[in-house]
Amino acid sequence: MTEFGLTLLRLSFLAGLWLFVIVTVLILRRDLAQPRESRPATAGAPRRTRPARAPKAAKPAKIPRSAGPSLAVIEGPLSGTVIPLGSSQITLGRAPDSTIVIDDDFASSRHARVYPSEGAWIVEDLGSTNGTWIDRTRITSPTALPPGAPLRIGRTTLQLTT
Amino acid sequence: MKRPTRRNFELLLLVMAWGLGVLGTVQVGWATGEGLHPRLWITAAVVGVLALIAHLIVRWRVPYADPLLLPLATLLTILGLVMIYRLDVAAAQRAERVGAVPPTPDVYNQLTWYAVGVTLFVLVLLALRDHRILQRYTYTAGMVGIILLILPLAPVIGTTVNGATLWVRVGGLTFQPAELAKILLTIFFAGYLVVTRDSLALVRTRVLGIEFPRPRDLGPILVAWLVSLAVLVFERDLGTSLLFFGLFVSMLYIATQRRSWFVLAGALFAIGAVFAYLAFGHVRVRVQVWLDPFAYADTGGFQIVQSLYGLANGGLLGTGLGGGYPSLVPFANTDFVVAALGEELGLTGLIAILLLYAVLVERGLRTAVAVRDPFGQLLAAGLSITLAIQVFVIVGGVTRLIPLTGLTTPFLSYGGSSLVANWIIIALLLVISHRARRPLEGQTDDASMPTQVVSR
Numbered sequence: 348m349t350e351f352g353l354t355l356l357r358l359s360f361l362a363g364l365w366l367f368v369i370v371t372v373l374i375l376r377r378d379l380a381q382p383r384e385s386r387p388a389t390a391g392a393p394r395r396t397r398p399a400r401a402p403k404a405a406k407p408a409k410i411p412r413s414a415g416p417s418l419a420v421i422e423g424p425l426s427g428t429v430i431p432l433g434s435s436q437i438t439l440g441r442a443p444d445s446t447i448v449i450d451d452d453f454a455s456s457r458h459a460r461v462y463p464s465e466g467a468w469i470v471e472d473l474g475s476t477n478g479t480w481i482d483r484t485r486i487t488s489p490t491a492l493p494p495g496a497p498l499r500i501g502r503t504t505l506q507l508t509t
Numbered sequence: 510m511k512r513p514t515r516r517n518f519e520l521l522l523l524v525m526a527w528g529l530g531v532l533g534t535v536q537v538g539w540a541t542g543e544g545l546h547p548r549l550w551i552t553a554a555v556v557g558v559l560a561l562i563a564h565l566i567v568r569w570r571v572p573y574a575d576p577l578l579l580p581l582a583t584l585l586t587i588l589g590l591v592m593i594y595r596l597d598v599a600a601a602q603r604a605e606r607v608g609a610v611p612p613t614p615d616v617y618n619q620l621t622w623y624a625v626g627v628t629l630f631v632l633v634l635l636a637l638r639d640h641r642i643l644q645r646y647t648y649t650a651g652m653v654g655i656i657l658l659i660l661p662l663a664p665v666i667g668t669t670v671n672g673a674t675l676w677v678r679v680g681g682l683t684f685q686p687a688e689l690a691k692i693l694l695t696i697f698f699a700g701y702l703v704v705t706r707d708s709l710a711l712v713r714t715r716v717l718g719i720e721f722p723r724p725r726d727l728g729p730i731l732v733a734w735l736v737s738l739a740v741l742v743f744e745r746d747l748g749t750s751l752l753f754f755g756l757f758v759s760m761l762y763i764a765t766q767r768r769s770w771f772v773l774a775g776a777l778f779a780i781g782a783v784f785a786y787l788a789f790g791h792v793r794v795r796v797q798v799w800l801d802p803f804a805y806a807d808t809g810g811f812q813i814v815q816s817l818y819g820l821a822n823g824g825l826l827g828t829g830l831g832g833g834y835p836s837l838v839p840f841a842n843t844d845f846v847v848a849a850l851g852e853e854l855g856l857t858g859l860i861a862i863l864l865l866y867a868v869l870v871e872r873g874l875r876t877a878v879a880v881r882d883p884f885g886q887l888l889a890a891g892l893s894i895t896l897a898i899q900v901f902v903i904v905g906g907v908t909r910l911i912p913l914t915g916l917t918t919p920f921l922s923y924g925g926s927s928l929v930a931n932w933i934i935i936a937l938l939l940v941i942s943h944r945a946r947r948p949l950e951g952q953t954d955d956a957s958m959p960t961q962v963v964s965r
Contacts, residue, residue: 352539353536353539353540353829353832354829356532356535356536356539356540356829357536357540357826357827357829357830357832358826359532360529360532360533360536360829360830360854360858361826361827361854361855361857361858361861363525363528363529363532364529364854364858364861364862365857365861366525367522367525367526367529367584367861367865368861368864368865368868370521370522370525371522371577371580371581371865371868372868374515374518374522374576374577375577375868375871375872378515378576428881431948433948443641443644443703443882443883443884444641444882445882446881447881448881448882448883450883452707
């Protein structure tokens with residue numbers, strides 16, 4: 348093998364390594380660009396809601412870009428999270444296996460569930476301590492959730508978008 | 510809405526990683542004058558099949574998982590294999606010159622461990638549908654983790670190599686249980702902090718204008734500190750001790766978002782460091798060598814000085830694989846594999862490798878941000894942080910940024926325990942990532958079942 352060939356091989360190996368890195372970064376970018384369905388705003392302690400986050404949470408219209416109904420968290424530590432609603436129910440509460448884990452002292456483990464029924468989305472309180480509220484009323488029986496109305500659980504507010 | 514799974518990108522990157530491995534091996538052969546390795550294609554085929562198996566299992570079990578984790582880990586493993594092969598060649602050539610018996614090549618051992626790693630990777634993906642199951646075993650994981658950590662001190666099976674009591678020998682096989690312990694302890698920390706973080710974050714006393722936790726809440730951090738110190742005292746291993754303490758403090762911070770933990774941890778670390786410096790000769794030697802390696806160039810500083818010469822010899826573009834003298838550094842294929850790679854691939858190559866690690870850790874942390882349950886968040890963050898700390902400690906040590914401590918370079922170093930443990934970490938991250946990224950419509954296993962009311 349000539350010296351020239353070896354140099355060529357050496358540089359092409361480095362080029363290959365960098366090509367790998369560049370492709371990796373391109374995929375990373377592409378992945379960031381796609382609409383994200385779930386993005387909890389904070390990973391840790393829920394109590395320190397930063398004031399800077401409030402205006403961001405105030406415009407939930409930007410978030411639901413996907414077709415079909417979805418439930419967006421517009422207030423609270425998870426604000427920004429959008430859960431697309433399919434044919435199955437979703438559960439809310441502090442229990443770690445809930446669809447939306449609401450880490451809040453005012454939420455119960457199995458707080459509420461949202462399920463589809465005859466074209467509407469029904470909210471049912473599962474015997475929570477502090478209640479599930481639609482707008483200003485505490486619900487006592489399974490209630491249809493009107494689109495746009497704030498659904499409150501503890502410090503978290505959610506909104507249905509169809 | 511159909512979410513892209515990005516599995517084809519993963520396949521593309523895996524093919525690239527495999528191609529780089531073949532290119533590197535060919536280059537080593539030509540540059541060292543050995544010619545093409547007779548078993549090049551068989552070895553390449555084995556690596557390719559292993560990568561393909563991993564990829565297919567990912568496609569089947571966790572189709573929505575992050576597309577970058579697997580290729581990054583595979584490329585790093587392959588680079589490690591190429592470098593170990595290159596150092597085997599160097600060792601064989603030296604033996605030939607001296608007329609000694611050529612040593613057995615290490616690369617086949619490493620390849621076997623890669624196969625074991627992929628096997629465990631597959632087993633984790635097959636057995637673990639949902640990472641939240643692990644939360645049930647919080648304290649079991651903690652117990653087993655601590656037992657594994659102290660296992661090398663057991664009388665018959667514990668083994669001391671180069672002054673550090675880190676190995677367990679059963680039959681002819683040696684294993685570093687601390688590598689597995691780090692996964693189990695991450696599970697324990699995650700499970701423990703999910704339960705206790707509210708009291709750790711909220712109940713504070715104010716001292717000198719900074720909020721500190723109550724004395725009784727300091728228990729866990731003190732225990733973590735004492736265990737780290739115990740590892741240092743009895744097993745004489747600085748790296749593992751640093752890793753555990755750093756991991757615990759980082760997870761504590763992520764769980765509570767309180768910066769005061771760093772103040773506390775910094776103080777504890779300083780006390781521990783001063784104590785270790787005063788009490789242990791080997792720690793003192795490490796620090797002195799770090800401050801002035803050339804004064805000890807023939808004794809304690811030989812390794813680091815050779816490594817610095819190697820990096821200098823590599824320069825910007827490196828000597829090319831097979832063109833340098835990386836085997837002049839003792840333990841070039843384990844602790845100093847970064848120095849060997851830095852010499853032969855140069856700064857350009859080393860930065861690329863560090864970027865691979867950076868992206869790997871970033872994807873892990875991104876998984877932590879995206880997942881919807883607090884246990885998963887802490888577990889993913891903890892596992893990524895273990896990788897980050899390990900890379901920082903060893904690369905920093907080799908390049909003389911911080912005192913040298915023996916830790917393995919994830920995926921690159923020669924050594925089975927570390928490789929296998931890191932592949933398990935990748936599998937766990939993929940499971941968490943799949944659950945974080947998949948669309949909810951596809952959730953048939955738990956969401957379609959009637960909600961159970963479980964009293965706790």
